[in-house]
Amino acid sequence: MAMMRSRRADYSESTKQALVDSATDLFTKNGYAATSLDAIVKRARVTKGALYHHFSGKQALFEAAFNQVETRAMAQLSKAIDSAGSPWERALDGVQEYIRVCLDPAYQRLVIREAPVVMGIERWREAEEHFSFGIVRSVLERLIEAGEIGDVPVEVTARMMFASLSAGAQIIADASDPKKASAEVFTALIHMIEGIRRDR
Amino acid sequence: MAMMRSRRADYSESTKQALVDSATDLFTKNGYAATSLDAIVKRARVTKGALYHHFSGKQALFEAAFNQVETRAMAQLSKAIDSAGSPWERALDGVQEYIRVCLDPAYQRLVIREAPVVMGIERWREAEEHFSFGIVRSVLERLIEAGEIGDVPVEVTARMMFASLSAGAQIIADASDPKKASAEVFTALIHMIEGIRRDR
DNA sequence: CCTTAGGACATACCGCCGGTACGTACTCGT
DNA sequence: ACGAGTACGTACCGGCGGTATGTCCTAAGG
Numbered sequence: 001m002a003m004m005r006s007r008r009a010d011y012s013e014s015t016k017q018a019l020v021d022s023a024t025d026l027f028t029k030n031g032y033a034a035t036s037l038d039a040i041v042k043r044a045r046v047t048k049g050a051l052y053h054h055f056s057g058k059q060a061l062f063e064a065a066f067n068q069v070e071t072r073a074m075a076q077l078s079k080a081i082d083s084a085g086s087p088w089e090r091a092l093d094g095v096q097e098y099i100r101v102c103l104d105p106a107y108q109r110l111v112i113r114e115a116p117v118v119m120g121i122e123r124w125r126e127a128e129e130h131f132s133f134g135i136v137r138s139v140l141e142r143l144i145e146a147g148e149i150g151d152v153p154v155e156v157t158a159r160m161m162f163a164s165l166s167a168g169a170q171i172i173a174d175a176s177d178p179k180k181a182s183a184e185v186f187t188a189l190i191h192m193i194e195g196i197r198r199d200r
Numbered sequence: 201m202a203m204m205r206s207r208r209a210d211y212s213e214s215t216k217q218a219l220v221d222s223a224t225d226l227f228t229k230n231g232y233a234a235t236s237l238d239a240i241v242k243r244a245r246v247t248k249g250a251l252y253h254h255f256s257g258k259q260a261l262f263e264a265a266f267n268q269v270e271t272r273a274m275a276q277l278s279k280a281i282d283s284a285g286s287p288w289e290r291a292l293d294g295v296q297e298y299i300r301v302c303l304d305p306a307y308q309r310l311v312i313r314e315a316p317v318v319m320g321i322e323r324w325r326e327a328e329e330h331f332s333f334g335i336v337r338s339v340l341e342r343l344i345e346a347g348e349i350g351d352v353p354v355e356v357t358a359r360m361m362f363a364s365l366s367a368g369a370q371i372i373a374d375a376s377d378p379k380k381a382s383a384e385v386f387t388a389l390i391h392m393i394e395g396i397r398r399d400r
Numbered sequence: 401c402c403t404t405a406g407g408a409c410a411t412a413c414c415g416c417c418g419g420t421a422c423g424t425a426c427t428c429g430t
Numbered sequence: 431a432c433g434a435g436t437a438c439g440t441a442c443c444g445g446c447g448g449t450a451t452g453t454c455c456t457a458a459g460g
Contacts, residue, residue, distance in 0.1 A: 012407080058447065113321070155371075160388055207427095237418065254437090
């Protein structure tokens, strides 16, 4: 008979999750440096003992929050892309959806802004490889395979597109007129993409 | 008779400069959070008393370092652009020179990566307006005035180009083969720029 | 059923670091 | 010459990340 998961293990997982959620909230609102562990555990209604039982420290807690935000973002993004269509349509859908992903304050703050300085740029790149950036690049690779665009240097183009996308999203995020900002960002992006599109 | 600058004032300015230089070095190497004030004043061969006499705190010291790095970068950049030529040539020169600016580790780390989280994104934008980003945008505006490119949304396009540029520079900065990376970044950039170039 | 080993926390405490308070020497104008 | 203000140095405080240790509870073994 399959080993049943104990009630106690459920509780444990629950408090761990509460810690991650609390950390995500506070890091998003006030940033990593300005958020104390005391504030995090208070919000999660536990003590530092619990925190250090589940995580090795503040950094590890941040990475857990980072991974959760990234995982959700990736799910949202790949769902939008997987819904068939030509490679070109998929790319445009992907752009649109990634902008939406970036509009999440948690994604903006944790993944884009804080992660490179908190985790270190090296670990950040490594992590992004498995998440959002990986998707962006794979979409770009599909476009090349399909002959939609010339053979640009994939890695470099993907990274710069990635940067443009998050920058665009940030513009939208703190624009006074989001509708107008979105429209402008999209036209700018389309222009850029047209630049790498194969002449026909 | 013109008031002569006292020797003591010279000393004062010198120690202030030493603090800024020390801070720039250490922040560049280890980042803001991992750099203690004790380490900074030790390297500058003064005490915290001197530091807090000249600056209101760690943040203010960071901003002083930021401003110095930015000022030098701006000088380097505008010198390259001012050397005549058509708006289009000036733009390409500017791109090339800005990449060079971004290759400075201090610029990369302080201005691009740390500043948004240390100073807060709002103050960072405000500062960039007077520095590098201001130049990028003015170059773009010249291109539009000269009719070289269609009327894209200036602010948005400039920001996204700015992001692409710094991303490209970062790729070059930590590439195993900088020559090759530079070439790839440039072709990618040219493609993007061609995308907004007016059809003719 | 009793024992016991270990997981899941809570509590108390330490050391570092940013910031403050205060003291002191030197200099500059009068 | 002398008060005043500048340019520091010294001593100390509080908060925060991290650690060490204790306690309770549960689940597995005899």
